[in-house]
Amino acid sequence: MAITVTVCDDSKLSRKAVMRALPEDWDIELFEATNGAEAVERYHAGQADVMFLDLTMPVMDGFEVLSVLKEENARNFVFVISADIQPESQRMVNELGAVKFLKKPLDTNLLKTVLHEVGLL
Template sequence: MTIAVTVCDDSKLSRKAVIRSLPEDWDINLTEATNGQEAVECFRAGKADVLFLDLTMPIMDGFEVLKTLKEEGARNYVFVISADIQPESQRRVNELGAVRFLKKPLDMNLLRSILHEVGLL
């Protein structure tokens, strides 16, 4: 079954790095978002069963996206990928419903392992 995946980061380079880290054998329909507002729109359009989300972005940051998704009762998988690895940031994203907090640059072997662990692979 094909999974709708959105990669959201304001940096094109970072989006491409995340996309390159995704397992090649994963059956996905991929969408890119450049800010949090676009990520929420992708979710509402059914394009983000899985969302890879940066925290620091213009228009709407990752924390605001998580809060919006939580308020809307979202049942999707959100993986926060950020260089901001402060314990407070990690605590907040976990409270807001993220599945995992992953640090940049993303480790493709760790990602594959986590996707298996949560039943997405």
């Protein structure tokens, strides 16, 4: 059975870059979200076993998405992908339950390694 994956970023270019970095042989059903509110909707629709989440977005940012998921005791894997690599931001996303903080631009080899480490590959 395919794993549902949602890529959430307000930049179409960034979403496409993340989707290109995903392992080709990974059995997934892929969805996109352009802001945090859409990401939460995808989660509620069962379309986000795994979520790749930007932090800085309109409507609802990544921190807010993580807060909602934490409040709901979400049982999914959230990987934050952001250019905001400040230690405080990294600390906050870890406290809010993100599996890993990955910096933009996304390193394809690092992504594969991380997916292996958490048992998704």
